[in-house]
Amino acid sequence: MNFLRKRLDILKKPFEKGQKLEKFAPAINAFDTFLFVPNHTTKKGAHIRDAVDLKRTMVTVIIALMPALIYGIYNTGYQYYAQTGEAFTFIDAFIHGSWKIVPMIIVSYVVGLAIEFGFAVYRGHEVNEGYLVTGLLIPMIMPVDIPLWMVAVSTAFAVLIAKEAFGGTGMNILNPALTARAFAFFAYPTYMSGNKVWVSEASNVDAISGETILGTLAAGGEVSYSMFEMFQGAIPGSIAETSTLWVAVGALILILTGVGSWRIIVGGVLGAAVMGLLFNLWGANALMSFSWMNHLVVGGFAFGIVFMATDPVSGAQTNKGKWIYGILVGIFCIMIRVFNPAYPEGVMLAILLMNVFAPTIDHYVVNVNIKKRKKRWAIAQELKTA
Amino acid sequence: MDIIKGIRTRRGAKLNIKGAAEKILSGKISTATYALNPDDFFGTTPKLLVKEGAVVQAGEPIFFSKQDPRIKIVSPVSGIVKTIERGPKRKIERIIIEANEGGEARTHAVDNWEDLGRDALVNLLLESGNWPFLTQRPYGTLADPDEIPKAIFVSTMDTAPLAVDHEFILTKKYDSFQRGIDVLNKLVDQNVFLGLDATHTAPFKNIENVQFYTISGPHPAGNISLHIQELCPINMEDRIWTINPEDVANLGKFITNGEFSPERTVALAGNAIKKAIYFYSKIGAELAPMVKEVQATSNNIRVVNGDLLSGNAMNLEGHLGYYNNLVSVIPEGNTYRIFGWLPFKDNSILSLSNTSFSRLFNKSGFNIDTNLNGEERALVVTGEMEKVFPLDLYPMQLLKACMIEDIEKMEALGIYEVVPEDFGLIDYANTSKIEAQEIIRKGIELMINEVG
Numbered sequence: 001m002n003f004l005r006k007r008l009d010i011l012k013k014p015f016e017k018g019q020k021l022e023k024f025a026p027a028i029n030a031f032d033t034f035l036f037v038p039n040h041t042t043k044k045g046a047h048i049r050d051a052v053d054l055k056r057t058m059v060t061v062i063i064a065l066m067p068a069l070i071y072g073i074y075n076t077g078y079q080y081y082a083q084t085g086e087a088f089t090f091i092d093a094f095i096h097g098s099w100k101i102v103p104m105i106i107v108s109y110v111v112g113l114a115i116e117f118g119f120a121v122y123r124g125h126e127v128n129e130g131y132l133v134t135g136l137l138i139p140m141i142m143p144v145d146i147p148l149w150m151v152a153v154s155t156a157f158a159v160l161i162a163k164e165a166f167g168g169t170g171m172n173i174l175n176p177a178l179t180a181r182a183f184a185f186f187a188y189p190t191y192m193s194g195n196k197v198w199v200s201e202a203s204n205v206d207a208i209s210g211e212t213i214l215g216t217l218a219a220g221g222e223v224s225y226s227m228f229e230m231f232q233g234a235i236p237g238s239i240a241e242t243s244t245l246w247v248a249v250g251a252l253i254l255i256l257t258g259v260g261s262w263r264i265i266v267g268g269v270l271g272a273a274v275m276g277l278l279f280n281l282w283g284a285n286a287l288m289s290f291s292w293m294n295h296l297v298v299g300g301f302a303f304g305i306v307f308m309a310t311d312p313v314s315g316a317q318t319n320k321g322k323w324i325y326g327i328l329v330g331i332f333c334i335m336i337r338v339f340n341p342a343y344p345e346g347v348m349l350a351i352l353l354m355n356v357f358a359p360t361i362d363h364y365v366v367n368v369n370i371k372k373r374k375k376r377w378a379i380a381q382e383l384k385t386a
Numbered sequence: 387m388d389i390i391k392g393i394r395t396r397r398g399a400k401l402n403i404k405g406a407a408e409k410i411l412s413g414k415i416s417t418a419t420y421a422l423n424p425d426d427f428f429g430t431t432p433k434l435l436v437k438e439g440a441v442v443q444a445g446e447p448i449f450f451s452k453q454d455p456r457i458k459i460v461s462p463v464s465g466i467v468k469t470i471e472r473g474p475k476r477k478i479e480r481i482i483i484e485a486n487e488g489g490e491a492r493t494h495a496v497d498n499w500e501d502l503g504r505d506a507l508v509n510l511l512l513e514s515g516n517w518p519f520l521t522q523r524p525y526g527t528l529a530d531p532d533e534i535p536k537a538i539f540v541s542t543m544d545t546a547p548l549a550v551d552h553e554f555i556l557t558k559k560y561d562s563f564q565r566g567i568d569v570l571n572k573l574v575d576q577n578v579f580l581g582l583d584a585t586h587t588a589p590f591k592n593i594e595n596v597q598f599y600t601i602s603g604p605h606p607a608g609n610i611s612l613h614i615q616e617l618c619p620i621n622m623e624d625r626i627w628t629i630n631p632e633d634v635a636n637l638g639k640f641i642t643n644g645e646f647s648p649e650r651t652v653a654l655a656g657n658a659i660k661k662a663i664y665f666y667s668k669i670g671a672e673l674a675p676m677v678k679e680v681q682a683t684s685n686n687i688r689v690v691n692g693d694l695l696s697g698n699a700m701n702l703e704g705h706l707g708y709y710n711n712l713v714s715v716i717p718e719g720n721t722y723r724i725f726g727w728l729p730f731k732d733n734s735i736l737s738l739s740n741t742s743f744s745r746l747f748n749k750s751g752f753n754i755d756t757n758l759n760g761e762e763r764a765l766v767v768t769g770e771m772e773k774v775f776p777l778d779l780y781p782m783q784l785l786k787a788c789m790i791e792d793i794e795k796m797e798a799l800g801i802y803e804v805v806p807e808d809f810g811l812i813d814y815a816n817t818s819k820i821e822a823q824e825i826i827r828k829g830i831e832l833m834i835n836e837v838g
Contacts, residue, residue: 005722033761037726041719041756045821046695046813047688048401048547048716052739053760055727057767057817060741063729128763170764170818257729258740261769317768318780366780370798373779380621 008032026120030127057259058129064253064260065136065240065307071233072240073097076144079236080200083208100200101239104139107148111155112138119164128169130313131159137177137307140240141300141348142184143197150188154180174355175314178304178348185348193344195219198236212236213298214337214344217286230297241303244296251306260310263319267326268305268333272296275334287338301333304347314355318365325361329354387591387598392584393616395603395776399738399811401547403694404751407653407662407712409554412679415665417672420463421482421705422448425698427518428827429453429527429834432478440467445492445515445646448481457528460515462648462669464489480705483670493644499569504534507572511637515646518708519633520573523614523626524802525830535627537618538574540567541581542590542631543601545608546693546810548655550711552631553589554664555651563631564593565638570629571595581613603776605695611808612776620803630709652706654680656694656715657753658687671706673713682715688756690714695810696823719757726759735759738774738815760819767817774811777803781812785822788829793836796829806830 012032015025032038033055042049077093112135120127138155158180163172185192195211196203202210213223213235225235233243241247254260276292283289296302309315309329316325329350336346343349424432431452436442442465447458465486473479494514499507508531511517520529520538529535542552556563570578577597582590584600599617601607610628614620629637632651639647648669655662660681667676673689690697691707694714698707706713725731729741736752737744744752771781779800787795809822816822 004724034727035724037723037757037759038761039720039722040758040761041688042758045823046810047690047697047699047714047756048403048694048736048754048814049757049759049819050739050815050817051726051732051735051737051742051744051759052817053726053819054763054766054817055760056729056739056741059727060729126761126763128766130764130766168764170766256740258770259767312768313766315768317782319769319772322769362783366783366799369778369780369800373798373800376619377621380624384623 005036008035023124024121026124026126027117030117030120033126054129058132060257060259061133061254061307062136064250064257065133065140067246067249068240068243068303068307069136069140071243071246072140073101075233075242076100076200076239078234080208082234083199083202084205085207096200100144101139103148104142104146104151104239105136107151108138108155109135111152112159115156115159115164119168123168125168130169134158134163134176138180141177141181141238141303141308143192144200144239145197145203146184146188146191150184150191154184154187157183170313172313173359174352175308175311178308178352178355181348182352198238210236212344214287217290218341218344220286223290227291227294227297230294235298238300238303241300244302247302247306251302254306254310260306261312261315261322261326263322264310264315264326264329265306267323268309268330269296271327271330272301272305272334273330275331279334279338285338295334295337299337299345300347301330301345304333304351305329308347309351309354314358316358316361316365318362321358321361321365324365325354325358328357387587387593389582389587389598389600391599391617393581393599393601393603393607393613394584395607395612397773397776398545398604398606399774399815400545400604401694401736401814402748402751403547403716403736403754404657405655405659405662405715406548407550407655407664409551410663411651412663412665415667415671415676415679416487417485417667417675419468419482419484419672419705420461420465420668420670421480421672422459422461422670423480423705423707424449424459424478426708427451427459427528428521429525429831430457432459434470434478434481436467436481438467438470441465442467442483443490443492444648447515448483449478451528454528454531456512456531457517458512458515459518460492460646462646464491482705491645494640496641496644499641502572504572507569511569514640514644516637516640519629519637520627521629523611523620523628523805524624525834526805527834529627530625533625534575535573535625536575537614538570538578538627538629539581539610539613540570540578540596540629540631540634541601541608541610541613543581543583543608544693544712545601545603545605546695546712547605548653548662548693548712548714549608550653550655550664552711553583553586555632555711556589556635559632559635559638560589560592562635562638562642565641566634566636567593567595567638569637569641570634574627576618579613579617581608581610606774606776606808606811609808611804615777615803622797622802630711632711633709650706650711652676652711652713654713654715658683658715658717667706669706669708673700673704673706674702676713677702677715680715684717686718686720687715688718690716693810694754695814696807717753717755719755719759721757723757739770739817758819760817762820763818765818765820770815770817771812771822774815775808777808779803781809781822784829785809785812785820785825788825788832791829791832793833796833797837801826801829801833
């Protein structure tokens with residue numbers, strides 16, 4: 001360890017203050033601090049600090065994403081082999097999935113981190129760790145057959161327009177990963193929707209039907225999957241969102257570590273459940289009469305509410321606001337599904353919509369506190385003049 | 387005794403750090419020099435009354451406040467003004483006085499103090515140098531002699547890490563304490579409030595002329611901002627004064643014999659010393675002899691005037707601050723740590739976050755150091771500040787209002803109700819390593835300059 005430390009210190013020499021490569025210090029620091037927590041001590045304020053930092057928080061989210069990602073990789077292969085009718089093993093399915101998905105992850109990280117490093121050097125601040133999560137989320141919510149260059153363009157759009165244009169990490173209004181998906185969705189609709197994109201190679205091999213459950217329902221078709229299959233996730237869909245089971249494991253990790261807001265997750269599930277139940281009672285079309293429990297386990301709802309709605313930067317920030325925000329995401333998600341056949345899945349738009357309204361929700365929550373204070377002042381003033 | 391209110395809070399955290407001081411008073415420490423640091427008096431610009439080489443009596447004014455020339459800070463000892471240390475822009479950083487044991491002390495006529503009117507009493511306290519013991523809310527500056535405070539708060543429960551035991555400090559001083567309370571009662575409009583540890587109220591049962599309240603809960607339950615909010619919420623034009631328990635006794639002692647009393651019972655605590663105990667000393671004493679007495683475990687240590695969350699860092703050549711009863715000594719943390727981003731690694735570092743198992747282990751207390759445990763980042767995580775902040779306001783929103791210097795918003799969000807130390811735990815706990823106390827201090831300075 002000491003040897004490594006010494007090598008690093010030698011390597012960092014040209015990047016120090018007043019040296020030739022000073023401008024690029026944030027880039028080398030990002031690698032250095034990945035290996036070692038720096039020897040910085042407190043200079044002002046409290047003299048002692050918690051062991052937690054943004055790196056640790058972000059890595060915890062990545063760990064929570066792993067079960068869904070690994071299952072997503074397997075399911076990609078499983079859907080392909082199951083529908084072509086070829087004999088296959090678990091390993092075959094996993095290899096097929098990896099062959100499709102690993103390049104997408106690499107593209108997303110390379111493009112996104114290149115932009116992040118560029119901005120860090122340009123603005124002279126350290127590289128923030130937020131992109132470690134965003135960069136993994138982007139491929140996880142894409143259809144498996146999307147061309148890599150589209151992943152690259154969507155990623156670049158999301159990082160530049162949704163994040164850096166607003167001032168970088170902590171300042172963005174919309175969730176960057178969802179913005180990437182929304183960009184692809186509207187820019188390349190043929191690759192992002194329909195019944196030919198949700199299973200690997202569906203557009204090339206005729207035997208494969210690449211339709212999602214919600215897509216089938218919106219088209220007025222019959223659903224052949226059992227609720228257990230939907231819950232466990234062996235269904236077509238975006239790469240890592242199909243398995244509610246493994247998303248729930250991720251949710252548990254987020255809630256137990258306190259990294260994800262349980263208020264948003266519980267609120268979202270409540271909102272969606274109640275909305276689904278109300279539509280069940282109405283029952284005017286196939287999607288309305290689709291059981292509220294099934295609504296919770298199909299599509300990207302579970303993934304969205306656990307990993308995208310809980311983004312602390314774009315979500316509501318006050319505790320009460322988190323409840324309201326979560327419940328509304330759930331309500332709008334089901335509402336968009338049911339009322340708009342052009343968008344069989346509503347969770348992306350529901351979260352983006354609520355991202356926009358999150359500051360408004362917080363504004364009203366905080367205002368209650370402000371009004372209480374003003375009222376107290378007014379009473380005190382009256383007493384004084386009386 | 388009547389307890390008017392029991393304040394209980396759950397929001398906060400008890401930081402269980404090794405090395406709290408044992409209740410042993412190790413005798414008197416007299417040092418060669420004593421020093422006054424104008425930075426101890428927030429919002430006060432010093433104007434010197436003495437030059438280097440001047441001979442001063444104990445209780446003789448050394449400097450006064452530019453903001454209010456009637457407020458004088460006096461020498462804790464008799465002796466010679468040795469050096470006046472200046473920093474950038476000739477800012478006065480320290481006035482060091484070489485002590486002359488057995489030198490004369492300045493005395494004031496106090497026999498008839500009970501017959502004095504409020505104005506005359508205020509003048510007596512101003513002239514004798516007792517005034518700086520009183521600080522004022524909002525802002526935590528020195529009390530304004532022209533104002534009549536709605537209430538005066540004295541809290542005998544300290545919940546900060548390694549906190550001192552005020553009952554132990556006051557053991558032999560209850561008579562002076564009572565007289566100090568009597569003086570305060572002549573200054574206040576309504577009540578003098580005395581806060582007690584809810585589990586241990588007996589030692590104060592004979593104190594009179596105060597309203598008792600009790601406190602229970604984790605830090606910052608002992609911070610006066612919370613007590614004010616619960617008992618006497620502060621409005622825009624209200625003034626509330628606060629004073630430390632030992633200074634109440636100092637005030638009481640002065641009113642008995644007419645001599646300014648700079649007594650300071652100080653605890654040395656922390657995990658960088660071998661025996662953590664109390665000393666009996668004076669305001670401004672040298673820290674080095676005390677640290678020598680308690681045997682520091684290495685040279686790579688930080689000596690802090692006050693508690694670890696909101697105290698001021700000193701080096702070994704430093705002097706005891708004006709207000710603090712606690713000197714915390716902990717190791718510096720200027721070392722590297724590999725792969726710190728791995729959750730559930732390094733569980734020996736105290737953490738409030740659930741990304742570490744630390745709270746499950748180490749029930750006996752943590753060894754702690756000054757490492758930042760990361761680097762400053764943009765504000766990302768939400769909800770963590772509220773967990774350690776019991777006041778009825780939104781801490782993150784207030785911090786953001788201070789950052790953008792939006793005075794109206796700061797006012798609406800409650801800047802009048804806080805002092806920087808209320809944000810000590812937020813400094814400690816926040817993931818992004820934001821310097822919350824610094825931001826609030828700058829915000830308050832802005833308020834003083836713009837609103838007054």
